[in-house]
Amino acid sequence: MKPDAPVVVVGGGWAGLAASVTLARQGIPVRLLESARQLGGRARSVQIDGQTLDNGQHLLLGAYESTLDLLRLLDVAEDAVFLRRPLNLSLRHADGHALHLRTAALPAPLHLAWGLLNARGLRPAERFAALRFSHALQRQDFSLDEDQSVATLLHQHRQPPALIEGLWQPLCLGALNTHLHEASAQIFLRTLGESFRYNRRDSDLLFTRRPLGEILPTPAMDYIERHGGRVHLGQRVSGLQRRGGRITGVLTNRGPQAASQVILATPPSATLALLQTQPALHAEAGRLAQLAQYPICTIYLRYPAQVRLPQPMLGSLGSLGQWVFDRRLYGQPGLMAVVISGDGPHMALDNAQLATRVSGELARLFPAWPAPQAHQIIREKRATLAARVGVNALRPSHATALEGLWLAGDYTDTGLPATLEGAVRSGLGAAQAVARRPSTPTPGNRP
Numbered sequence: 044m045k046p047d048a049p050v051v052v053v054g055g056g057w058a059g060l061a062a063s064v065t066l067a068r069q070g071i072p073v074r075l076l077e078s079a080r081q082l083g084g085r086a087r088s089v090q091i092d093g094q095t096l097d098n099g100q101h102l103l104l105g106a107y108e109s110t111l112d113l114l115r116l117l118d119v120a121e122d123a124v125f126l127r128r129p130l131n132l133s134l135r136h137a138d139g140h141a142l143h144l145r146t147a148a149l150p151a152p153l154h155l156a157w158g159l160l161n162a163r164g165l166r167p168a169e170r171f172a173a174l175r176f177s178h179a180l181q182r183q184d185f186s187l188d189e190d191q192s193v194a195t196l197l198h199q200h201r202q203p204p205a206l207i208e209g210l211w212q213p214l215c216l217g218a219l220n221t222h223l224h225e226a227s228a229q230i231f232l233r234t235l236g237e238s239f240r241y242n243r244r245d246s247d248l249l250f251t252r253r254p255l256g257e258i259l260p261t262p263a264m265d266y267i268e269r270h271g272g273r274v275h276l277g278q279r280v281s282g283l284q285r286r287g288g289r290i291t292g293v294l295t296n297r298g299p300q301a302a303s304q305v306i307l308a309t310p311p312s313a314t315l316a317l318l319q320t321q322p323a324l325h326a327e328a329g330r331l332a333q334l335a336q337y338p339i340c341t342i343y344l345r346y347p348a349q350v351r352l353p354q355p356m357l358g359s360l361g362s363l364g365q366w367v368f369d370r371r372l373y374g375q376p377g378l379m380a381v382v383i384s385g386d387g388p389h390m391a392l393d394n395a396q397l398a399t400r401v402s403g404e405l406a407r408l409f410p411a412w413p414a415p416q417a418h419q420i421i422r423e424k425r426a427t428l429a430a431r432v433g434v435n436a437l438r439p440s441h442a443t444a445l446e447g448l449w450l451a452g453d454y455t456d457t458g459l460p461a462t463l464e465g466a467v468r469s470g471l472g473a474a475q476a477v478a479r480r481p482s483t484p485t486p487g488n489r490p
């Protein structure tokens with residue numbers, strides 16, 4: 044394919060970056076337009092009071108195959124940016140009750156079976172119920188023909204309340220950013236299947252040890268530019284140009300940009316606004332309008348440098364704060380990142396109230412800790428797709444009714460929750476679709 048205008052990728056989040064790298068690698072001229080002054084989208088670094096933080100604490104899994112492949116292509120050494128640890132979950136309640144689950148050095152899925160049978164903090168009946176559930180899921184290949192809520196699925200598999208509250212609810216909320224009474228069991232099972240079905244290393248936890256911006260955005264930008272592509276920051280796309288049933292370019296705040304094909308790798312709300320400008324795309328826009336988003340809140344608490352967690356991440360039960368990450372790994376000793384996924388009463392609290400509540404919860408878990416010296420709160424109100432029952436049927440595929448216009452992003456029909464891996468896989472898929480489609484010349488609309 045030798046287009047006379049570049050393929051334009053709109054949006055420099057992880058989906059748009061994956062798409063642009065894939066196109067550049069194949070020698071296809073690509074121009075990436077990002078409205079912000081930096082790349083990364085919902086997984087980016089931010090500078091606050093002279094320190095580099097992430098817009099939200101991110102955790103990756105060994106099952107993030109496409110992301111890890113992409114990083115290898117970019118020459119990013121895994122151990123330079125991640126600390127990989129076999130799954131080892133510790134969830135504590137302020138009343139002293141705790142649950143510990145760790146996988147064994149056995150082939151999958153025995154590593155999980157061993158973990159469930161030997162989990163500490165569960166009664167024997169709860170361990171067997173968890174094991175029975177995991178066997179049943181394996182028999183049905185971690186898939187469900189008809190979607191239902193995770194709560195219904197757990198009820199059908201007779202999971203005891205202590206197991207639901209102590210393990211399944213935190214896992215579901217952490218993975219899907221959606222509470223289990225409305226979370227899609229299809230998406231939950233897909234996540235469990237990808238993590239536990241094939242290879243023991245798939246369920247490893249990958250803790251980031253570098254700012255998000257250094258992990259993918261910067262190396263991807265270098266790669267794209269070294270391979271003849273161009274990356275433009277501060278370029279907002281406000282409209283689509285077409286001739287007949289085919290896309291010919293985009294309108295930006297710097298003027299029109301001709302394109303042989305266009306990948307919209309923008310979040311659902313921005314994609315919806317762009318699709319709505321084209322009558323031919325009203326059906327797609329109508330489905331997109333039905334997708335809801337849920338927030339994720341990250342509360343950074345600064346303690347004296349000697350304060351540390353017993354492990355890189357800890358679950359907190361019966362509290363507003365759900366997971367606590369020790370930023371010592373990132374060279375920020377004493378800094379804790381407390382994550383609250385999904386909607387909830389915390390969104391009605393102001394930042395000072397929220398910091399007080401969450402630091403009070405940590406004080407009950409760790410009575411020896413002094414009070415935090417400072418806090419920073421980052422609320423991402425539209426952090427991810429609400430992974431509700433039936434949502435997979437609404438998620439769009441790459442192709443649209445306008446020839447040469449493709450969609451990419453974590454919200455598309457990957458079957459996965461809205462995650463980094465979903466975004467990367469979607470970006471790769473859209474780039475492959477572009478590469479397969481012969482382009483037509485795009486007269487006019489020259490930059």
Ligand SMILES: Cc1cc2nc3c(=O)[nH]c(=O)nc-3n(C[C@H](O)[C@H](O)[C@H](O)COP(=O)(O)OP(=O)(O)OC[C@H]3O[C@@H](n4cnc5c(N)ncnc54)[C@H](O)[C@@H]3O)c2cc1C
Nearest residue numbers: 054056057058078084085099101102280313452453462463
């Ligand atoms: C706080 C938080 C915590 C998270 N934790 C995890 C985690 O632990 N693990 C995990 O796997 N995932 C996590 N996620 C989800 C993950 O970050 C997202 O799934 C992923 O970053 C989405 O990437 P994307 O490229 O699809 O979209 P985005 O990152 O939203 O990228 C879209 C880009 O398009 C740009 N854009 C928008 N409109 C325009 C326009 N008109 N013109 C040009 N550019 C435009 C935006 O600025 C943005 O850069 C988390 C998300 C958040 C917010």
